[in-house]
Amino acid sequence: MTDEHAVRILEEKIRTMQMEAESLRKELNYYKSEMEKLLSPPLIEAIVLDILEDGRVVVKSTSGPNLVVNVSGTVDFSSIKVGRYVALNQRGSAVVEVLRDRDDPLVRSMEVVERPNVRYQDIGGLDQQIQEVREVVELPLKKPELFKELGITPPKGILLYGPPGTGKTMLAKAVATESNASFIHVVASEFAQKFVGEGARVVRDVFELARKKAPSIVFIDEIDAIGAKRVDLGTSGEREVQRTLMQLLAEIDGFQPLDNVKIIAATNRIDILDPALLRPGRFDRLIEIPLPNIEGRKQILRIYLQKMKVDNSVNVDELAMMTEGFSGADLRNLCTEAGYIAIRNDSNVISMTHFKSAIERLRSKKLSKEVVDRGEKYV
Numbered sequence: 002m003t004d005e006h007a008v009r010i011l012e013e014k015i016r017t018m019q020m021e022a023e024s025l026r027k028e029l030n031y032y033k034s035e036m037e038k039l040l041s042p043p044l045i046e047a048i049v050l051d052i053l054e055d056g057r058v059v060v061k062s063t064s065g066p067n068l069v070v071n072v073s074g075t076v077d078f079s080s081i082k083v084g085r086y087v088a089l090n091q092r093g094s095a096v097v098e099v100l101r102d103r104d105d106p107l108v109r110s111m112e113v114v115e116r117p118n119v120r121y122q123d124i125g126g127l128d129q130q131i132q133e134v135r136e137v138v139e140l141p142l143k144k145p146e147l148f149k150e151l152g153i154t155p156p157k158g159i160l161l162y163g164p165p166g167t168g169k170t171m172l173a174k175a176v177a178t179e180s181n182a183s184f185i186h187v188v189a190s191e192f193a194q195k196f197v198g199e200g201a202r203v204v205r206d207v208f209e210l211a212r213k214k215a216p217s218i219v220f221i222d223e224i225d226a227i228g229a230k231r232v233d234l235g236t237s238g239e240r241e242v243q244r245t246l247m248q249l250l251a252e253i254d255g256f257q258p259l260d261n262v263k264i265i266a267a268t269n270r271i272d273i274l275d276p277a278l279l280r281p282g283r284f285d286r287l288i289e290i291p292l293p294n295i296e297g298r299k300q301i302l303r304i305y306l307q308k309m310k311v312d313n314s315v316n317v318d319e320l321a322m323m324t325e326g327f328s329g330a331d332l333r334n335l336c337t338e339a340g341y342i343a344i345r346n347d348s349n350v351i352s353m354t355h356f357k358s359a360i361e362r363l364r365s366k367k368l369s370k371e372v373v374d375r376g377e378k379y380v
């Protein structure tokens with residue numbers, strides 16, 4: 002090897018390590034800010050009812066009585082208006098923050114898409130699951146008379162379970178698209194956290210909206226956040242979550258199997274779900290969405306590769322073999338990463354070498370994330 006060549010290789014190594022250091026620094030910042038979030042004490046949300054002449058304000062906290070409180074010096078007093086949401090400190094004795102204006106709590110907790118645009122053909126490796134969802138959700142929405150005639154009762158709700166990033170949300174969206182149904186996306190962990198004291202009301206509102214927009218599909222992601230088995234109902238937070246779950250069960254029980262609202266829930270943690278959720282007439286059809294096997298990985302890779310400019314060296318079979326354990330989301334990231342590596346190398350076409358470097362990068366990222374996740378369990 003010539004000296005010049007060796008220098009070039011070392012320079013390239015330095016560049017790669019610098020990029021690696023930069024991305025690790027970003028990751029570190031992310032985890033630091035996550036830790037801060039987890040350690041910061043919760044504030045109490047309240048709404049301003051009146052502003053007194055002496056500078057104090059009357060507020061109503063979402064779950065408690067009306068309070069007369071001071072306003073912290075750090076808050077811009079002119080921004081306090083009757084009807085505004087504010088945050089009280091932990092003791093509930095002072096306004097410490099004026100919250101962003103919002104129309105309705107519901108707006109923050111869910112995304113309503115009249116017609117999503119995900120199609121079954123955009124999903125790789127889940128043919129059997131797609132088939133099942135078509136039979137138990139799409140067909141009853143489109144042709145309820147068929148079921149009436151035959152006297153069959155389709156499930157009211159289905160539960161998709163499996164590891165993160167395997168296409169559960171995609172599948173729920175695709176079934177809404179193909180059934181011409183509105184798609185109402187709620188993230189259960191959000192309304193458990195954001196709507197202290199209001200969870201049950203929000204659930205009611207979600208289903209009211211679903212009826213209004215019918216035919217519709219209510220997709221409840223991370224259902225374990227409200228539907229986990231609870232051993233101890235000691236804290237008020239736990240009781241609140243329990244109330245939210247009860248309301249959800251009541252809403253599901255209030256539907257008929259052939260009504261034009263269907264509920265799809267998703268979880269990564271089926272092992273911790275409250276059996277009440279899985280009783281007949283509720284989420285009684287469980288569909289596993291596993292990590293893709295080699296065939297699945299090939300299908301997913303083909304979906305993404307067809308949109309990319311790749312050269313002849315790119316071999317899908319080989320890539321699928323090299324990506325054991327990758328989810329659909331990982332495979333999509335892999336394609337994007339390979340693209341970035343090509344750009345960095347001034348290449349106008351993506352080659353197998355770019356993919357191989359991308360696999361290495363993603364593997365080491367996945368590994369470090371697993372270490373962090375394992376660490377969290379022991380905190």
Ligand SMILES: Nc1ncnc2c1ncn2[C@@H]1O[C@H](COP(=O)(O)OP(=O)(O)OP(=O)(O)O)[C@@H](O)[C@H]1O
Pocket residue numbers: 123124125126127164165166167168169170171172222267268269301304328329330331333
């Ligand atoms: N089977 C798949 N086929 C094609 N793309 C996929 C597949 N699975 C995941 N993806 C890609 O990964 C992204 C994330 O997937 P999705 O949100 O559907 O996963 P999920 O199972 O709902 O994950 P989570 O449990 O983290 O919510 C999708 O938008 C899509 O780009």
